Amino acid sequence: xxxxxxxxxxxxxxxxxxxxxxxxxxxxxxxxxxxxxxxxxxxxxxxxxxxxxxxxxxxxxxxxxxxxxxxxxxxxxxxxxxxxxxxxxxxxxxxxxxxxxxxxxxxxxxxxxxxxxxxxxxxxxxxxxxxxxxxxxxxxxxxx
Ligand code: FAD
Numbered sequence: 001x002x003x004x005x006x007x008x009x010x011x012x013x014x015x016x017x018x019x020x021x022x023x024x025x026x027x028x029x030x031x032x033x034x035x036x037x038x039x040x041x042x043x044x045x046x047x048x049x050x051x052x053x054x055x056x057x058x059x060x061x062x063x064x065x066x067x068x069x070x071x072x073x074x075x076x077x078x079x080x081x082x083x084x085x086x087x088x089x090x091x092x093x094x095x096x097x098x099x100x101x102x103x104x105x106x107x108x109x110x111x112x113x114x115x116x117x118x119x120x121x122x123x124x125x126x127x128x129x130x131x132x133x134x135x136x137x138x139x140x141x142x143x144x
Contacts, residue, residue, distance in 0.1 A: 003055065003056075004059050004083070005053045005080075006052045006053075008049075008078060009075075010048045010072040010074055010076070011048075011073050011074045012046055013072055020071050021093075025093055028041070031062065032062065036054050037052055038052075038088040039051040039052045042115075042128065043093070044095065044096045044097075049120065079122035087126070087129075087133070094136055105128070105132070108131075110124045110128070
């Protein structure tokens, strides 16, 4: 069965408050599980980079809801591809701290230590998402 993988970037608005993280997490966990949408949302105080994978209609419907959310703006699709295999087996969210590990991850994948999601090309966007996914999986394995 074919899936689609949508990657987009956006900028946080003043409506994106610390409490928004919990509310986005709750909605996304509930909806994405129901719709079999997987992926990863990377963010810092200023911007978002998200990958959504699943059946085309489910990914499109999810993205249309996200597009209307006033907690972000300047939403730009970076890539939209068909794939036979998901890269992300579950849905997760990762806060990109401005620390040495994250600066090295960004430098390795983009040539800059700054997280600038709206400037990313598709290959670099997916590379960041995969590296953050691996970091999250390592942390979860250590905790298990
Ligand atoms: P519910 O989950 O039942 O309720 C929506 C909840 O969101 C309520 O608690 C409400 O208080 C809160 N809420 C909505 N808008 C605001 C606002 N402006 N300020 C404060 N609280 C608000 N949704 C997904 O389903 N999957 C995703 O992967 C996903 N990723 C997101 C990524 C980003 C960057 C952002 C900004 C939002 C994302 N969302 C995601 C949330 C999405 O935009 C919708 O808010 C959500 O899907 C609505 O879900 P629902 O209709 O089931 O409502």
